[in-house]
Amino acid sequence: MKILAAICVLAVGVSAQVGPSGIISPDGVNTQFSHDFASNIVLVGPSGIVTNTGDNRQLTAGEAELHVATQPVPMPVSFYVQKGSIGPSGIVSPTGANVQFTQAEADNTVLVGPSGIVREDGNNVQLNAEHHYARSKRDLVGSSGMILKDGTPVQFKSAGVKVLLDAPSGVVLTDGSLYQRRNKRDLVGPSGMILEDGTQIQFKSADVGVLLDGPSGVVLTDGSLYQRRNKRDLVGPSGMILKDGTQIQFKSADVGVLLDGPSGVVLTDGSLYQRRNKRDLVGPSGMILEDGTQIQFKSADVGVLLDGPSGVVLTDGSLYQRRSKRSLVGPSGMILDNGTQVQFTEAGTFILLEGPSGYVLSDGQLFQKSA
Known part of the structure; x- marks a missing residue:
């Protein structure tokens, strides 16, 4: 003391x-x-x-x-x-x-x-770990039960039960009970289901269930097939919004989509709209690279001389390197460059070793990079 x-x-x-x-x-x-x-x-x-x-x-x-x-x-x-x-x-x-x-x-x-x-x-x-007032989403524990941060309610079986181990994938109680944390998933009921992408499915009869659940779709026991949907274009009577955010106003009421391809959209009136990838934004005083790097031009007449996959050369001779997609590390976890989220099991954890195929953390955990 x-x-x-x-x-x-x-x-x-x-x-x-x-x-x-x-x-x-x-x-x-x-x-x-x-x-x-x-x-x-x-x-x-x-x-x-x-x-x-x-x-x-x-x-x-x-x-x-x-x-x-x-x-x-x-x-x-x-x-x-x-x-x-x-x-x-x-x-x-x-x-x-x-x-x-x-x-x-x-x-x-x-x-x-x-x-x-x-x-x-x-x-x-x-205060939280970053010395902020704001509190992160967390489990709520009471005397008779708890609600996990994903919304799962847990009822304690006896009065003296407490949390023995709290891990990123589940919770172990002092009475030996194990509760799994859930990711976003399909919701299945007696008369239908809602896919994790929001698609609603109505079962055609009472005895229908899920026969096969795969990454691209769901097959029901009555033979029905439902495709999981990715981000897609939204089409209305007066225009459309491409999945990249581009807004298109139809020039007349009877216009529709004639051809929808990976690089653009052709309308029935002959209009062509190019789909846009993430790209550099160039203005009169500077530019923002597609990776978020901000560049301030040193004079008013500077422009882009050469734009390559690894960097940008300006007309005044300045060279700016593009940065590759990388892992983001914070005080309580990290997001790998492949999108995998890693929750640190204790405060003070850091990356001990980073190699081409994975990471080793200071607490001994190993996380594999995806190919």
Whole structure:
């Protein structure tokens, strides 16, 4: 208990106003670090910030006085674990979505910790892993049962039952019961079914059921076949919306679709509309590549000289590399470049090894990349 108390006192005393993405001030005049400066920070101390490029930042006397409680000690930026910084006047987030406390909120704050804020009036605030107020969708557990975050209701069989293990694929209770988490799936009833894509199917007789359920369709016991639908064009009496979002206005009331192909649509009045793939957007002052990279032209007369699969060359000689599709990693999980979602089983998990065929996490889990 004494060790825990010492850690809490140390955490409060560590330069609570200087975080990995900026400096927050009680007067509301906050300082936001640039992305390059924030990524180069090596150490945050009581009087300044040290970077690996030598572009150090000296704190003013006023900024240095913003330290809370005890004399702050230098701490490496890894202490913040990309969660931002909490102080008596607000929260600095690595995403830039900072929170400024009102004067009443600041006066009402008794203690600020990594998991929440204790208020004098008893209206305490719970923070999530990213130090945000917003709470993620989660299981609700009560004394007699629980509702999983996917909507599944679970009734406890006895009064003392609790959650023994909570994993991304299911929940194990202390009485040995196992409940599987469900993905989006078909709903089947006595008179019909609703496919996961929203298609409604009415059974022709009472004894009909599902004979075969595959990735492209469903076969019923009466021989009926229903195709699963992908994203498709929407056609109305006065126009249509292509599945890529392109809107088409028919020029007359009797126009319809004559030919619908993978690269375009031909209407009965002879109009041709090209389907569009995700592409670069070019304007007079810059461009946005299809992967989301933003490029600012250095002068008004700059244009695209060469556009290739791996990069773009501008007329002023600038070269911009296209970035390949990659995995997205967050504090509680990751999305692989093939779309597979991975839920971390514990806080602090990270990628230990990434190879051409898979990932090894720091907790020993292995995830295979799809071909």
